[in-house]
Amino acid sequence: MITNLLFLILVGSMVGIAAGYLGSFMVLKKMSLVGDALTHVALPGMAIALTFNFSPTLGAFLALTLAVIGVWYLEKTSSIYPETLVGIFFTASLAIGLLITPEPDLLEALFGNLEKVTTLEGVLTIIVSLLFIFFTWLISKKLLIGIVSEELAKSMNISMSKYNLFYLLLVGGVVALGVKFVGTLLMGALVIVPAASAKNISRGIKDYYFFSAFFGLLSAVIGLALASILHISSGPAVVLTSISFFILTYIFKN
Amino acid sequence: MDNVLLSVSDLKVQFDQQVVLDDVSFEVKKDQTLAIIGPNGAGKTVLFRAILGLIPYKGNVVWKKGIRVGYVPQRLSLEKDLPLTVEEFLSLKEKEKEKREKVLSLVGFDKEKDFSKRKLGILSGGQLQRILIAFALLGEPEILLFDEPTSGIDLSGEETIYSLLHKLQEKQKLTIILISHELQVVYRYADTVMCLNKEKVCFGPPQEALNKEGLQKIFGQETGFYHHHEE
Numbered sequence: 001m002i003t004n005l006l007f008l009i010l011v012g013s014m015v016g017i018a019a020g021y022l023g024s025f026m027v028l029k030k031m032s033l034v035g036d037a038l039t040h041v042a043l044p045g046m047a048i049a050l051t052f053n054f055s056p057t058l059g060a061f062l063a064l065t066l067a068v069i070g071v072w073y074l075e076k077t078s079s080i081y082p083e084t085l086v087g088i089f090f091t092a093s094l095a096i097g098l099l100i101t102p103e104p105d106l107l108e109a110l111f112g113n114l115e116k117v118t119t120l121e122g123v124l125t126i127i128v129s130l131l132f133i134f135f136t137w138l139i140s141k142k143l144l145i146g147i148v149s150e151e152l153a154k155s156m157n158i159s160m161s162k163y164n165l166f167y168l169l170l171v172g173g174v175v176a177l178g179v180k181f182v183g184t185l186l187m188g189a190l191v192i193v194p195a196a197s198a199k200n201i202s203r204g205i206k207d208y209y210f211f212s213a214f215f216g217l218l219s220a221v222i223g224l225a226l227a228s229i230l231h232i233s234s235g236p237a238v239v240l241t242s243i244s245f246f247i248l249t250y251i252f253k254n
Numbered sequence: 255m256d257n258v259l260l261s262v263s264d265l266k267v268q269f270d271q272q273v274v275l276d277d278v279s280f281e282v283k284k285d286q287t288l289a290i291i292g293p294n295g296a297g298k299t300v301l302f303r304a305i306l307g308l309i310p311y312k313g314n315v316v317w318k319k320g321i322r323v324g325y326v327p328q329r330l331s332l333e334k335d336l337p338l339t340v341e342e343f344l345s346l347k348e349k350e351k352e353k354r355e356k357v358l359s360l361v362g363f364d365k366e367k368d369f370s371k372r373k374l375g376i377l378s379g380g381q382l383q384r385i386l387i388a389f390a391l392l393g394e395p396e397i398l399l400f401d402e403p404t405s406g407i408d409l410s411g412e413e414t415i416y417s418l419l420h421k422l423q424e425k426q427k428l429t430i431i432l433i434s435h436e437l438q439v440v441y442r443y444a445d446t447v448m449c450l451n452k453e454k455v456c457f458g459p460p461q462e463a464l465n466k467e468g469l470q471k472i473f474g475q476e477t478g479f480y481h482h483h484e485e
Contacts, residue, residue, distance in 0.1 A: 028336065141346050144338070144346055145346050145347075147336075148330065148332065148336075148338070148343065148374070149327055149330050151303070151308055151325075151327050152325065152327055152330075152386075152389075154306070154307075154308045155306050155308065155323070155325040155327075156325075156347075156393075198337075199335060199337055202337040203337070203339070203371075203373075204337060204338065204339040204341075204342050204371070204373075205337055205338045205339070205342045206342070207337065208337035
């Protein structure tokens with residue numbers, strides 16, 4: 001039981017690190033709300049996976065990939081960011097997901113579950129998290145130049161639209177990894193909140209990356225441990241942990 | 255022909271149905287300093303964006319093969335708490351510390367010790383502008399495109415930017431295209447001027463191109479004011 005819990009925490013902490021690091025760009029890109037709402041799209045994907053008996057993570061991943069391509073396309077083709085449209089679309093998928101998710105699985109899908117991670121799944125999750133971190137690191141400089149000025153990036157022949165798509169796909173991927181632990185309603189918080197906390201106390205970009213990943217890690221470790229000890233849902237435990245870091249750093253900042 | 259760095263012909267840009275630039279042709283030669291002037295909404299920034307290939311256009315834009323272009327965009331809107339320091343921003347383009355320090359001193363930041371540790375978002379307009387110039391210089395450009403912000407920089411700040419550009423022009427043998435709103439700047443620093451108001455209205459050395467007729471064409475009634483300024 002204890003080894004199982006430690007293994008779960010290890011898996012969760014890798015997802016936390018990946019989510020925190022990837023989320024750092026989401027916050028700088030001022031896409032926090034989109035990033036948060038994006039996670040709702042995972043639900044119908046998981047529901048379909050449960051109905052047809054394949055891995056919910058894979059289902060979430062497919063649904064998120066479709067949604068990401070949609071968001072990217074809208075961002076690329078509209079001059080004004082179609083926030084309202086994105087909001088409507090994501091809420092719709094949540095509503096549909098609620099209707100088609102089999103009743104016994106619904107709570108877990110929404111708020112996360114600790115128990116159901118097999119060794120194979122866990123190991124795969126760790127490897128994929130590491131890959132996501134690596135890929136994001138590879139494109140981090142270009143993303144950052146784009147954040148400072150999209151035009152500046154384009155004038156340096158950086159194809160921002162390509163990198164943005166790749167980045168958003170990675171975000172979709174990390175959300176799919178995390179929904180198992182944190183649930184589809186709250187996973188967005190694990191992407192956004194660690195970075196928001198990091199921003200409160202960072203003097204430069206290296207601090208910021210480090211603290212984003214670090215707060216992601218701590219939120220996962222402490223949150224999952226609390227969930228197990230107190231027998232509460234893992235999603236709220238992880239998210240409230242990360243939010244307490246936000247409050248602490250916010251006080252520190254002021 | 256070797257001297258021509260940029261050749262633009264029959265350039266036309268339209269957004270939806272609205273024509274923003276029409277029938278613009280000009281050449282930029284090595285060591286030239288070309289100033290582009292015109293009223294607000296004349297399409298100056300659009301011209302830059304088109305020749306940089308950032309927006310779709312019709313017509314021909316031909317750069318010298320393999321040319322290195324530096325671009326200094328108009329003021330950026332950065333969050334104050336963007337966690338990115340001057341040093342880190344420059345290192346996005348150049349790994350070698352020595353080269354970064356060299357451009358920083360070129361743009362006049364060699365005295366203040368901890369300047370490079372400041373966050374980009376808290377710099378003043380003029381400071382950020384100089385950092386953007388430094389960023390552009392890191393690519394060792396042969397030609398620099400400088401888009402002057404319409405407002406916000408105090409006059410003394412502007413003065414330094416232009417004396418800086420002038421210094422670069424001489425020291426670094428830079429060819430410069432700049433968008434300017436100050437006729438004085440044009441007279442003092444540019445050897446060629448292009449007046450733009452959706453179309454090319456005048457082109458040539460400032461003293462010739464900016465005669466009363468040319469000025470009236472672009473600025474209308476404001477002419478008196480600007481002209482007075484010069485004399």
